[in-house]
Amino acid sequence: MSRIQLVFQHLQAAGRKALIPFITAGDPDGEATVPLMQALVAGGADIIELGVPFSDPMADGPTIQRASERALAGGMSLVRVLDAVRVFRAGDAVTPVVLMGYANPIEAMGQAAFVAAARDAGVDGALVVDYPPEECADFTARMRAAGLDQIFLLAPTSSEQRFRDVARAGSGYIYYVSLKGVTGAANLDFEEIGRRLPRIRAAVGMPVGVGFGIRDAESARKIGAFADAVVIGSRIIEEIETSPRARAVANVETFVRGIRAALDESVGAKA
Amino acid sequence: MADMQYSFPDAQGHFGPYGGVFVAETLMPALAELLAAYEASRTDPAFIAEFEHELKHYVGRPSPIYHARRLSERLGGAQILLKREDLNHTGAHKVNNCIGQALLARRMGKPRVIAETGAGQHGVASATVAARYGFECVVYMGSEDVKRQAANVYRMKLLGATVVPVASGSKTLKDALNEAMRDWVTNVSNTFYIIGTVAGPHPYPAMVRDFQTVIGKECLVQMPEIFGRQPDAVIACVGGGSNAMGIFHPYIPHEAVRLIGVEAAGEGIATGRHAAPLTANAKVGVLHGNRTYLMQDENGQVIETHSISAGLDYPGVGPEHAWLKDCGRVEYVAATDDEALDAFHTLCRFEGIIPALESAHAVAHAMKIAPALGRDKLLLVNLSGRGDKDIHTVSERSGIRF
Numbered sequence: 246m247s248r249i250q251l252v253f254q255h256l257q258a259a260g261r262k263a264l265i266p267f268i269t270a271g272d273p274d275g276e277a278t279v280p281l282m283q284a285l286v287a288g289g290a291d292i293i294e295l296g297v298p299f300s301d302p303m304a305d306g307p308t309i310q311r312a313s314e315r316a317l318a319g320g321m322s323l324v325r326v327l328d329a330v331r332v333f334r335a336g337d338a339v340t341p342v343v344l345m346g347y348a349n350p351i352e353a354m355g356q357a358a359f360v361a362a363a364r365d366a367g368v369d370g371a372l373v374v375d376y377p378p379e380e381c382a383d384f385t386a387r388m389r390a391a392g393l394d395q396i397f398l399l400a401p402t403s404s405e406q407r408f409r410d411v412a413r414a415g416s417g418y419i420y421y422v423s424l425k426g427v428t429g430a431a432n433l434d435f436e437e438i439g440r441r442l443p444r445i446r447a448a449v450g451m452p453v454g455v456g457f458g459i460r461d462a463e464s465a466r467k468i469g470a471f472a473d474a475v476v477i478g479s480r481i482i483e484e485i486e487t488s489p490r491a492r493a494v495a496n497v498e499t500f501v502r503g504i505r506a507a508l509d510e511s512v513g514a515k516a
Numbered sequence: 517m518a519d520m521q522y523s524f525p526d527a528q529g530h531f532g533p534y535g536g537v538f539v540a541e542t543l544m545p546a547l548a549e550l551l552a553a554y555e556a557s558r559t560d561p562a563f564i565a566e567f568e569h570e571l572k573h574y575v576g577r578p579s580p581i582y583h584a585r586r587l588s589e590r591l592g593g594a595q596i597l598l599k600r601e602d603l604n605h606t607g608a609h610k611v612n613n614c615i616g617q618a619l620l621a622r623r624m625g626k627p628r629v630i631a632e633t634g635a636g637q638h639g640v641a642s643a644t645v646a647a648r649y650g651f652e653c654v655v656y657m658g659s660e661d662v663k664r665q666a667a668n669v670y671r672m673k674l675l676g677a678t679v680v681p682v683a684s685g686s687k688t689l690k691d692a693l694n695e696a697m698r699d700w701v702t703n704v705s706n707t708f709y710i711i712g713t714v715a716g717p718h719p720y721p722a723m724v725r726d727f728q729t730v731i732g733k734e735c736l737v738q739m740p741e742i743f744g745r746q747p748d749a750v751i752a753c754v755g756g757g758s759n760a761m762g763i764f765h766p767y768i769p770h771e772a773v774r775l776i777g778v779e780a781a782g783e784g785i786a787t788g789r790h791a792a793p794l795t796a797n798a799k800v801g802v803l804h805g806n807r808t809y810l811m812q813d814e815n816g817q818v819i820e821t822h823s824i825s826a827g828l829d830y831p832g833v834g835p836e837h838a839w840l841k842d843c844g845r846v847e848y849v850a851a852t853d854d855e856a857l858d859a860f861h862t863l864c865r866f867e868g869i870i871p872a873l874e875s876a877h878a879v880a881h882a883m884k885i886a887p888a889l890g891r892d893k894l895l896l897v898n899l900s901g902r903g904d905k906d907i908h909t910v911s912e913r914s915g916i917r918f
Contacts, residue, residue, distance in 0.1 A: 300817040301685065349803060377537060377538070379537065398541035403544070403545065407545070
């Protein structure tokens with residue numbers, strides 16, 4: 246059983262929802278990445294999504310675009326992202342790390358080399374935004390053979406047939422994109438998500454996380470009512486952006502702790 | 517003679533290892549919907565008839581092939597023939613494709629169209645067809661290009677389009693494309709994305725090519741009528757590569773005809789400051805929905821390109837060009853900024869034609885090879901656009917301000 250599956254199993258047994266915060270590796274600088282990952286865990290993260298910066302982040306809104314630009318300006322690269330995971334893993338053997346990014350840095354390294362290096366560094370999964378299942382069968386097979394989970398997206402535009410196709414290729418969890426748009430947008434339709442989620446969960450047979458547009462305790466609590474996991478990204482990047490450099494790590498931890506409390510509270514209230 | 521089988525892409529949009537559908541999940545259903553609509557339209561006699569009618573009466577096709585006698589005389593070798601796409605309505609080949617996609621958008625019931633643009637030619641063509649068919653139109657343009665191409669920005673506004681400057685990344689064509697993709701993902705249910713070149717996810721590379729093949733199909737008929745035979749070589753500039761695919765594709769089975777694509781060598785291939793992924797043998801990568809040759813650093817980050825011509829300033833290239841390079845059916849070469857400028861001035865002074873700087877790259881290569889060829893050889897150059905939009909760029913190079 247993968248580290249990701251283990252996390253969901255424990256949470257399910259405890260009747261809790263997974264909190265999956267996202268940060269971009271190298272933002273605001275390379276030195277901050279491991280302390281930020283540790284702060285996410287201290288604040289209550291169950292899984293960390295670590296963004297691999299890319300020059301052309303087509304699915305991201307302005308906030309994560311800026312984070313990518315800062316990270317690249319500081320010389321962050323896929324190799325250095327893996328270095329950061331290795332350092333994090335030396336001090337934390339349990340929290341799964343999922344790399345999230347775009348295909349080209351992986352293609353430049355080579356798919357086989359990436360999978361081997363990611364496994365050696367202690368990575369647990371990867372979500373490659375522009376790798377739909379039909380374009381990455383070889384990569385999926387390599388990930389599976391290495392015992393790594395490949396996380397796929399589903400969207401409000403996806404058909405029931407698509408739910409099944411994506412579930413066949415993916416493992417670990419499914420990331421449901423909560424809105425038509427880019428990361429950080431603010432037009433969540435909770436009713437629509439509430440209608441879609443049960444059908445998706447029934448079709449995919451694995452945990453479903455919801456992300457894009459979740460900004461605060463209130464939206465996290467509402468999403469947590471029907472999802473297995475809540476992904477929160479742009480809002481954390483904003484916290485990093487607006488904090489003085491010396492306070493960034495502590496402020497992120499405080500922010501994540503607030504979301505964690507809201508998520509646990511909603512489950513407690515229902516129970 | 518048609519003596520070669522060629523049928524690409526495959527059903528999944530692959531040209532050998534290139535092309536494909538590398539997009540985020542939200543767009544997968546939209547691309548499937550587009551593919552279905554396109555497949556139904558391309559064989560529908562009513563659709564084809566309307567497309568042809570618009571090309572004839574709105575665009576002004578067929579465009580002539582003009583024998584550039586004074587230029588040929590001056591070069592002292594092969595005859596230079598110009599396929600005059602610069603004479604189309606809006607001044608470039610781009611409008612052919614925009615008409616096709618606009619008809620498709622109307623058929624699919626999409627009231628809003630978006631487009632990306634570099635030099636502004638595709639933006640102007642998109643704004644034009646949006647006005648013609650009554651769509652709302654938003655054009656994304658890198659903020660650097662907005663500065664470089666102020667006249668085209670105003671032209672688009674006159675036509676009723678909203679021009680959105682894009683200030684992210686390198687602030688040029690690739691960033692405009694990123695932003696258009698973000699718009700599409702947000703407004704996917706009511707919006708049609710008119711991509712201007714043979715790149716992007718399937719079915720765009722094949723669909724844009726098909727709409728542009730009107731160029732090459734006309735040449736196949738015109739050449740024997742005017743010159744008694746097909747040309748010895750067809751030469752076209754390649755940025756994304758839509759004018760080149762449009763004129764090359766009908767000639768692919770005609771193996772005796774050399775096909776030559778001319779990329780932008782910028783300040784020179786050796787300087788690294790260019791936009792010639794094929795000529796420079798760039799690494800293969802994934803950008804904007806397809807796999808192709810891509811200018812990138814060792815970490816897979818897309819690098820900034822350099823060309824005097826905004827329309828060629830793009831780090832990738834249409835996936836079918838990547839495939840045609842590997843097959844060897846098309847030769848890819850490059851012309852520098854200086855060579856393109858020299859061709860620009862020469863065509864102005866010897867033929868009374870102001871070419872687009874993009875097209876001047878193709879003319880430059882013809883000028884390079886013509887002297888060594890016999891006077892009976894025919895070089896057909898796709899003059900893909902007119903150069904009115906470029907007079908500021910050229911005058912600044914000459915130290916003239918107005």
